[in-house]
Amino acid sequence: MVPLDLSVRFLFPRCMPASTVTSLPNLITIGRILLIPVICWLLAGDDPSLRATALGLYALAAVSDWLDGYLARRLKLGSPLGRMLDPIADKLLVGALLIMLAWNGSFSGLDLIPAVAILLREVFVSGLREFLGPRNVIVHVTRLAKWKTTVQLVALAIVMLETLAPGWQLVSDAVLWLAGLLTVWTGIQYFRGAWPHLKGDAT
Secondary structure, three states: OOOHHHHHHOOOOOOOOHHHHOOHHHHHHHHHHHHHHHHHHHHOOOOHHHHHHHHHHHHHHHHHHHHHHHHHHHOOOOOHHHHHHHHHHHHHHHHHHHHHHHHOOOOOOOOHHHHHHHHHHHHHHHHHHHHHHHHOOOOOOOHHHHHHHHHHHHHHHHHHHHOOOOOOHHHHHHHHHHHHHHHHHHHHHHHHHHHHHHOOOOO
8 A cells, every 4th residue: 555645745746745745734625625526526417316415525625624724723734835725725616616506507597697706706816826926925815805715615505405405595596696795805805905016016
């Protein structure tokens, strides 16, 4: 059997210390990323049991988003790799689920508005971070932005539940639109923080 230490390091540059890659919080984050294609595959089918399994795995992935951060703080295992992977895992999970739920018809026509807004915001903010990174500029994440991710995850869970338990449509629509509004607003906040660096006024 290949040691876990070696199998995980294979996915990352060899210069990365094994203790960083295989720390428990980072393994949980990597596990969340690996669950994404499984959840998408389960959602592609029409079988209610497959969709119920997808919802269960999604709930596990969503809880792991809180768990890895908690363990990193509690066990003092925070690392640059973890700080990079965690938001990437969140965006991959949310983005992939938005696409799959649109593809399998879980969204109504109007639901696509907040869904597209969420996707556009996440790509836009990622582009801003890519631009500001080489300039050593950090625009700090606000508390509202952290709640935004939680609302996104809850909204997608309710949309998935709606396909299994009729009667949740109004709730899923309301929470999805709330997630969309929070996502757009936090994107505007991030843009405002980055604007002085974009126009070259900041020193």
